[in-house]
Amino acid sequence: MSSEETTESPAGLRTVADLELKPALEAVLMVVDEPATEEHLAKILERPRRAVADTLRELADEYTVQGRGFELRLVAGGWRFYTRPEYAAAVEGFVLDGQQARLTQAALETLAVVAYRQPVSRSRVSAVRGVNCDGVMRTLLQRGLVEEAGTEPETGAILYRTTNYFLERMGLRGLDELPELAPFLPEAEAIEAETQEGVPSFDPDAPDPDSDVRDTTTTEL
Structure with a gap:
């Protein structure tokens, strides 16, 4: 790869293709409002679909093994973060507390x-x-x-x-x-x-x- 291809942008940020795939996927999935397909994620991150698919499954397995309060699911043809069912009581308590907050x-x-x-x-x-x-x-x-x-x-x-x-x-x-x-x-x-x-x-x-x-x-x- 030539020096021109690896040059950082004017803002000092690396190009999308230079980013580490796992954290890049996590960052994108944190802001999606509906399941993101592997094809779309591969296009956005400028990576092969197979690499994206394999990494998504690795992330999902890691979260399960680590016992995280959220999980990465393949739903309706796309991937998205969800809270784990066993922590539903905590989520429900937070949501209800926000709804019951006093009005200004x-x-x-x-x-x-x-x-x-x-x-x-x-x-x-x-x-x-x-x-x-x-x-x-x-x-x-x-x-x-x-x-x-x-x-x-x-x-x-x-x-x-x-x-x-x-x-x-x-x-x-x-x-x-x-x-x-x-x-x-x-x-x-x-x-x-x-x-x-x-x-x-x-x-x-x-x-x-x-x-x-x-x-x-x-x-x-």
Whole structure:
């Protein structure tokens, strides 16, 4: 092999073909979201398929012999990491603990806006709160407290509503059991009216705001 072929890249990294195969396979398999085929892995790592197949089986055997908490399986024509069944209790405990974590004040406020104004778009929620609610909405979606509820006819923006899980966690039989909010509605309407033009739409299908409109909102960290 010539010196030109082994020269490192400008960033100081070795080429894919120069990498050690076992750790390279581990690194790739750590980020796949579905089983990766031997053909695909061989193409990505610039190695013969037979070498990749043999190495994958070696890794799988090593993890079993070492008693690791995960295993490498050939499923649906591809390879992927899975936790071992005997450690399911530990994984379940971690997942449930994350689901039961307390919501932040920002999340609670956003959830309240959705609950009382549903179905409602993200931009409407952001207008009422005066801040970008994208991150908080994603958290509420992941927790199963809110869900998509179609689109807004005028703008095509996605609408959101609370879920049955929300009712369960709040101890409510239905939305009609939510506390009365009438005394606070005028103030909420005024806030939205004042901030609607200054808050850019955070719905992916909505048009960008005019360049001469000054954005006076803040973004949650």
